[in-house]
Amino acid sequence: ANIVLLPGDGIGPEIVTQAQRILEKIATLFGHDFAFSSQMIGGISIDQCGDPLPQATIDACKASDAILLGAVGGPKWDDPSAKTRPEAGLLKIRKELGLFANLRPIRLFDQLVDSSPLKREIIEGTDILFFRELTGGIYFGESGRSGSGPDETAFQSMAYSVREVERIVRMAALAARQRDNRLTSVDKANVLEPSRLWRQTAARVMAEEFPDVQYDVVLVDAMAMHLINRPRDFDVVVTGNLFGDILTDEASMLPGSLGMLPSASLGSDGPGLYEPIHGSAPDIAGQELANPLATILAAAMLLRHSLSLTEEANAIENAVANVLADGLRTKDIARGGKHIGTQEMGAAVLERLV
């Protein structure tokens, strides 16, 4: 299998390196042949060629079986008047590869429950899988400005088509069948026309194709509440691009260990893109402080979803669980206690791979 690595900015390179070591060991252990090629994206790519997503990267990704991304962005490229920004590379790769579904599992690691800002009795047992629509909605809507002075007005349009809603709802409902068979769709249908179309379409798909899956609907503002006071009640959650951006970030705080959470972005065919959900953390880059576990878990998702290597994915996830059970922690999850470095953590997982 051909795997493209996109290390990106900040801590991206060091965490991708650790994940690559894990994948190489998996290849050896299970007798696979993984070929890696590293490509540019984000701020470093702007610095080197003026483009956050050069054509060479797009071509390599399209020709690959799966993509592992570190992180992009940083204050260095945050100037609002800049011609282009690292995030543009991220939005473009999603669109170019048709990655319309962003999957984010929010799962608790038993050993880390006490790191959660929420009380144990609220958070214990939480296990949510989010499906965020990733190539539509207001992110890719028409935008512009008109008028001037105090009347200057800027707009951007939120749009969804029946087709776009159908495919993400289907994907989420199929995933629900593999889990607890419950799906929650989140919208703002009491105010927004695209949400009304979303709600109608989702209801029809569920009634016609998934009558066996328990289905309900929640407004986005109510969902922002529920995630805090009854997160355990949800199984699979599907929502649009903007709502998903906000809600998955909110949900990512629940386990209290952002450094542990992976995500996958998938299309209907072609390679999937896998990454940790945390950012590029330029302030700690190169200091052996980054937690590589989210990226390592993203590599496990890559094996499972893009290469159908379930056993291999399980092996990685078990190794990570064992590392935690053995009390090994990077600084971000050490709660002030003893901690090890980025490379040591990678090596610890590697050792436990069987």
Added chain:
Amino acid sequence: ANIVLLPGDGIGPEIVTQAQRILEKIATLFGHDFAFSSQMIGGISIDQCGDPLPQATIDACKASDAILLGAVGGPKWDDPSAKTRPEAGLLKIRKELGLFANLRPIRLFDQLVDSSPLKREIIEGTDILFFRELTGGIYFGESGRSGSGPDETAFQSMAYSVREVERIVRMAALAARQRDNRLTSVDKANVLEPSRLWRQTAARVMAEEFPDVQYDVVLVDAMAMHLINRPRDFDVVVTGNLFGDILTDEASMLPGSLGMLPSASLGSDGPGLYEPIHGSAPDIAGQELANPLATILAAAMLLRHSLSLTEEANAIENAVANVLADGLRTKDIARGGKHIGTQEMGAAVLERLV
């Protein structure tokens, strides 16, 4: 002063009744003359005259000094194919009265800290005042549908003008000066054009008119995280209509007592509208289970913001604090312990008013 009461649906009437009793007692105690008139809004208004906001209500509100609202909506009026819905009344009154600023104080009651889903060490000391823009943004943007079958597409446009941003940022910055002198503006400027205009305009207003106020900017997804793991870090927060809807609801979970939180909607002149932030809770209506304290605290905000009666507002807030200190609880905040009814709670506050 003329005060319009809009009891609305579900528990609305019973909680507004308690707040009215408090306001009447304040009038007696402090020698004011409050005249009350009750008007229709929401589902009950749809039932009685087919319109969630009849012209008579609009006229009465416009002629008043302040408005106290209970709650609107309920499953009875939730049919998505209905001609009109209770929420339409809410959106219309905001627009008709030019209530462009929704203020939501998120404050902890010491006695209720342990009701929070968050750990005490995270939440203690939290005191945030949100300013949500309420008459612009995607809520009031152009919307429509086109195409058919799988290509049917629905859209709605998010738009902000410089003028709209200026006035809400100014109002929030003035409030910051009365508090801890810190303002945070929340947007999604890395993706949305109206957010970029928002960010530029806010930065200019702050630099030109409020150089003394400490000012920073946070992305909406990051803010959804920060509210959970470091809520104490924020003083005044200003944001657009949709982001404000989601973030203020998220924040309302932090104190663990939704039944205690009031809000105010203000324009540049004319009457303000005051209400609890919780909904109409039709499932518990008429059972003496509703907590009237949020509405009573909304009445205190009404005295402070619309009638400039600071001492009177303080009297109500102190009475509420004393009720809690005396261990009196409605069911929603009793944590399974002893509780009293809606009317008893109203009477308890009344008794402690001095």
